[in-house]
Amino acid sequence: MDAAPIWLSLKLAVVTTLLLLIICLPLAWWLSKKRTLFRMLAEVLITMPLVLPPSVLGFYLLLAFSPQLGLGKWLNDVFDVQLVFSFPGLVLASVVYSLPFMAGPVKSALQQLPPSLAQASYTMGKSEWQTFRYILLPNIKPALLTAAVLTFAHTLGEFGVVLMIGGNIPGVTRVASVAVYDAVEQMDYSLAANYSVLLFGITFLLLMGVFIYNRTQAKSPLE
Amino acid sequence: MIEINIEKKLNMYNGGQSIKFSGRFPLHMVTKITGPSGAGKTTLLKIIAGLITSESGRISVNGSIWLDTEREINLPPQKRLAGFVFQDYALFPNMTVLQHLQYATKDAEWINRLLNIAELTTFADHKPIHLSGGQQQRLAVVRALAIKPKLVLMDEPFSALDSKTKSRFLPALNILFEEIKTTAVIVSHYPMELDVFTGNEISMGE
Numbered sequence: 001m002d003a004a005p006i007w008l009s010l011k012l013a014v015v016t017t018l019l020l021l022i023i024c025l026p027l028a029w030w031l032s033k034k035r036t037l038f039r040m041l042a043e044v045l046i047t048m049p050l051v052l053p054p055s056v057l058g059f060y061l062l063l064a065f066s067p068q069l070g071l072g073k074w075l076n077d078v079f080d081v082q083l084v085f086s087f088p089g090l091v092l093a094s095v096v097y098s099l100p101f102m103a104g105p106v107k108s109a110l111q112q113l114p115p116s117l118a119q120a121s122y123t124m125g126k127s128e129w130q131t132f133r134y135i136l137l138p139n140i141k142p143a144l145l146t147a148a149v150l151t152f153a154h155t156l157g158e159f160g161v162v163l164m165i166g167g168n169i170p171g172v173t174r175v176a177s178v179a180v181y182d183a184v185e186q187m188d189y190s191l192a193a194n195y196s197v198l199l200f201g202i203t204f205l206l207l208m209g210v211f212i213y214n215r216t217q218a219k220s221p222l223e
Numbered sequence: 224m225i226e227i228n229i230e231k232k233l234n235m236y237n238g239g240q241s242i243k244f245s246g247r248f249p250l251h252m253v254t255k256i257t258g259p260s261g262a263g264k265t266t267l268l269k270i271i272a273g274l275i276t277s278e279s280g281r282i283s284v285n286g287s288i289w290l291d292t293e294r295e296i297n298l299p300p301q302k303r304l305a306g307f308v309f310q311d312y313a314l315f316p317n318m319t320v321l322q323h324l325q326y327a328t329k330d331a332e333w334i335n336r337l338l339n340i341a342e343l344t345t346f347a348d349h350k351p352i353h354l355s356g357g358q359q360q361r362l363a364v365v366r367a368l369a370i371k372p373k374l375v376l377m378d379e380p381f382s383a384l385d386s387k388t389k390s391r392f393l394p395a396l397n398i399l400f401e402e403i404k405t406t407a408v409i410v411s412h413y414p415m416e417l418d419v420f421t422g423n424e425i426s427m428g429e
Contacts, residue, residue: 116313119274122300123307124327124370134326138317 001194004171005179009199012087012162012175013155016094020102020151021144023095028106029132043107050100054160061093061165085167090175093165094155101151109143110136142217149210153203224250225374225406229270229280229290233263242266246425250285253400253407253422257414262428264410265310268376271408272307273300284374306367306375306405312359314351320362321347327369337365340395342388356383361392368399375400377409381416393419 031043049057063069065083067076075081083089113136121131137144159177166173168182176195183192225248233240242263248254256264269275271282273289276297282290289298315323320343324334338344341361351359360383367375381389397420400407411417414424 114311114313116309116311117315119269119272119300120307120309120313120315120366121326122274123272123303123305123367125301125304126326127301135315135317139315141317 001191002170002179005174005176005195006198008087008171008174009156009176012090012094013152015091016098016155017102017148017152019091019095020098021148024099024102024106024147025137028103028110029136031103031107032110046103047100049097054097054158055164057097058093058161058164061096061161065089065092065165084165085169085173087166087172090162090166090173093161094158097158097161098151098154101154102147105143105147105150106140109140113139142214146210146214149206153206156199156203224248225282225284227267227271227280227282229267229277229282231263231266231270231275231277231280233266242428244427248406248408249423250406251401251404253397253409253417253420255414255417255420255422255424256408256410256427257412257424258427264427265378267427268307268378268408268410271303271374272305272376273298273303274307303374304370304372306370306372308363308367308375308377308380310378312351312363314359314363314366316351319348319350320354323362323366324369327366328371333371334369337369340392340399341365342391357385357388360384361388364392364396368396368403368405371403372405374406374408377407379410379412381411389416393417 027046031039031046033039062084065072067073067082067084072083075083081088083092117135117139118131121135122128126134157177159181162173162175163178163181166175166178168174168178174182176199180192180195180199183189183195227247228245230241230243233242244263244267256267258264266275270277270280270290277290277292279292280290281288281292284303288294288296289303290296315326318326320338321334324337328334335344338347341358341364343358343362343365346354346358351362354362360380364377364380367377381393384392393416399405400420407420407422409417409420
């Protein structure tokens with residue numbers, strides 16, 4: 001069995017999760033503030049990949065990445081970066097696709113903290129940034145971990161979007177889920193079974209880890 | 224002198240409610256505020272601290288203007304630096320007792336005194352979840368005093384304390400108030416418990 005698709009999937013999931021952590025901390029913080037029409041629209045857009053068919057999302061991203069049009073043309077002309085059928089393109093598509101999995105839980109966790117926590121910090125003269133860094137962020141750690149693991153697992157499991165954006169280039173864009181599809185198409189069922197059981201095992205263990213961690217976190221030490 | 228004159232509309236189910244308050248708190252003294260639930264005591268304290276904005280009003284503290292809606296002055300809580308004891312304590316779950324105080328001040332000697340007064344010295348490296356209700360409340364009180372604020376606003380600050388603890392804790396606080404020359408505004412359902420503090424009593428909502 002060629003292990004490259006599994007490694008590629010893991011690499012894609014790691015890079016996507018790290019990027020989303022960086023993007024979503026400020027984004028979720030901004031979203032968690034007072035509700036305005038603009039914020040609501042932003043939240044709807046961020047949540048869309050959750051319900052939109054991956055093929056629709058893939059189609060729009062394909063248009064956006066096209067070297068003949070707008071963004072894709074600019075990237076191609078200025079930076080010589082081609083997003084379609086390339087690993088950077090996969091990463092960008094995965095970031096969009098998994099955005100709600102990271103932004104949603106982190107935003108909810110921030111909103112569920114009692115407002116008096118931040119207020120107490122402000123009355124001590126601490127800035128919004130200090131309050132976020134030393135009070136809010138440490139107190140949403142369990143939610144952050146859950147969101148990161150779910151994002152990771154979700155990226156491992158994506159299929160439609162990667163297929164449309166990346167295609168099936170061995171070593172470049174052929175991730176594990178695409179490799180399964182490819183093996184089935186070629187009627188190589190034992191290869192498909194091998195990839196499948198690996199994906200099944202990895203995601204099972206990940207989710208198991210999250211559940212165990214959250215259980216121990218939720219327990220009161222006095223009981 | 225702290226002079227307050229504010230009006231704030233409240234978003235209630237029955238609509239149209241508002242709280243109006245005008246009063247003066249003498250400096251370096253304790254002012255006690257009493258009144259029934261829903262009279263707006265907590266809201267008043269939060270407006271003074273700058274945590275809630277009021278539609279109209281004016282707050283001046285010893286000559287400096289904290290809020291003047293006509294002149295569009297509204298200092299943020301970080302500039303007002305009023306110590307605040309929240310009704311729900313608002314302790315930081317990620318920090319130990321000591322870290323709570325260290326977050327507010329670098330003065331180790333002062334921190335030790337506060338720990339002592341709150342009878343929390345032996346619990347310095349406990350997180351709030353490992354403290355009893357009374358210990359949590361005392362931590363909330365001394366945390367509010369850690370920055371040596373010129374004004375400290377306390378919302379039901381002794382409700383979880385038994386009478387014995389109160390008889391030690393309150394006189395010690397009284398001495399601290401005088402020492403750092405702070406002006407205290409204390410909201411309480413039981414004004415009798417505040418007898419150790421001399422000062423005005425204002426009742427709201429009657």
